[in-house]
Amino acid sequence: MLETSIAAVPLKNPVITASGTFGFGHEFQPYFNLSRLGGISSKGLTLNERYGNEGERIYETKSGLINSIGLQNPGVDFFIHHELPFMKGLGTAVIANLGGGSMEEYLGGIEKLNATDVDIIELNISCPNVKHGGMAFGIQTETAYQVVKEVRRVCRKPLMVKLSPNAENIVQMAVRCEEAGADAISLVNTFKAMAIDIKTKKPVFKNVFAGLSGPAIKPIALRMVYEVAAAVSVDVVGMGGISCWQDAVEFILAGAKAVQVGTANFIRPNICLEIIDGIEAYMINEGIRSLEQIRGVAHTA
Numbered sequence: 001m002l003e004t005s006i007a008a009v010p011l012k013n014p015v016i017t018a019s020g021t022f023g024f025g026h027e028f029q030p031y032f033n034l035s036r037l038g039g040i041s042s043k044g045l046t047l048n049e050r051y052g053n054e055g056e057r058i059y060e061t062k063s064g065l066i067n068s069i070g071l072q073n074p075g076v077d078f079f080i081h082h083e084l085p086f087m088k089g090l091g092t093a094v095i096a097n098l099g100g101g102s103m104e105e106y107l108g109g110i111e112k113l114n115a116t117d118v119d120i121i122e123l124n125i126s127c128p129n130v131k132h133g134g135m136a137f138g139i140q141t142e143t144a145y146q147v148v149k150e151v152r153r154v155c156r157k158p159l160m161v162k163l164s165p166n167a168e169n170i171v172q173m174a175v176r177c178e179e180a181g182a183d184a185i186s187l188v189n190t191f192k193a194m195a196i197d198i199k200t201k202k203p204v205f206k207n208v209f210a211g212l213s214g215p216a217i218k219p220i221a222l223r224m225v226y227e228v229a230a231a232v233s234v235d236v237v238g239m240g241g242i243s244c245w246q247d248a249v250e251f252i253l254a255g256a257k258a259v260q261v262g263t264a265n266f267i268r269p270n271i272c273l274e275i276i277d278g279i280e281a282y283m284i285n286e287g288i289r290s291l292e293q294i295r296g297v298a299h300t301a
């Protein structure tokens with residue numbers, strides 16, 4: 001009943017934990033049986049380990065969270081040898097989320113992940129391009145197109161490209177990523193945001209700007225998923241502020257084949273289980289036999 005697929009990879013249900021909010025799964029094991037998940041997207045990986053940003057990293061705001069983690073992670077090799085075996089043993093789809101500061105770094109990570117049994121690679125193009133003034137790859141459509149095209153050339157796994165909501169034009173961005181060879185599109189990453197400390201009278205974050213997530217972004221993320229789902233023919237995975245099953249159903253009605261849940265995991269560690277059960281109960285109550293029956297239905301309203 002809840003089965004779906006992303007880029008032809010079968011998922012037992014449409015609920016995936018979002019990158020950077022679920023680590024590699026360990027910390028959430030005490031809260032629920034992780035095999036119930038449709039999938040887990042790993043913490044964002046880079047070719048080599050990274051220590052992340054200095055200063056404030058997490059800041060709560062009304063109905064949201066601003067983070068400036070800076071992609072702290074143990075690197076692709078460590079992931080492959082020490083985290084992937086555990087994740088594969090959970091019996092859920094394993095998505096490796098990969099970032100990079102340069103084309104070479106992306107390609108190096110892809111080559112290593114090609115040789116593993118990860119089910120899907122999720123390419124995070126929201127990372128700053130260190131060789132070009134630090135503007136994220138995912139802002140300008142043509143820059144993103146070039147990255148995805150190069151990555152596609154070497155990538156032998158199903159490739160899901162994760163879009164930034166800060167893109168100059170989210171619909172064109174999605175269309176060009178599909179043309180460059182993406183097998184699926186996931187969106188959205190965090191929104192560029194900031195906070196100011198009224199005592200020090202300075203920005204809270206060392207990098208001044210950071211990424212906003214959580215319920216505050218949901219209506220905008222939903223609008224973006226709705227628009228992108230109408231414009232591409234590859235599978236779309238929706239996320240941004242999902243914190244209950246009703247939110248997840250909205251994203252499916254907007255055209256998403258699956259959803260990712262991020263910030264809500266910090267508030268209720270077993271929220272994904274509640275969302276899975278809630279979607280199932282909704283389907284039973286409404287007499288819906290498969291997700292395909294309702295996917296994208298909001299477009300025909």
Ligand SMILES: Cc1cc2nc3c(=O)[nH]c(=O)nc-3n(C[C@H](O)[C@H](O)[C@H](O)COP(=O)(O)O)c2cc1C
Nearest residue numbers: 018019020044067124188189213214240241262263
């Ligand atoms: C603390 C934190 C760390 C994150 N790290 C990553 C990351 O490493 N890679 C990535 O693609 N997205 C990362 N994200 C973005 C989330 O995966 C997700 O796209 C975003 O938070 C929107 O969903 P949400 O509102 O449900 O959290 C991070 C988000 C948070 C809050």
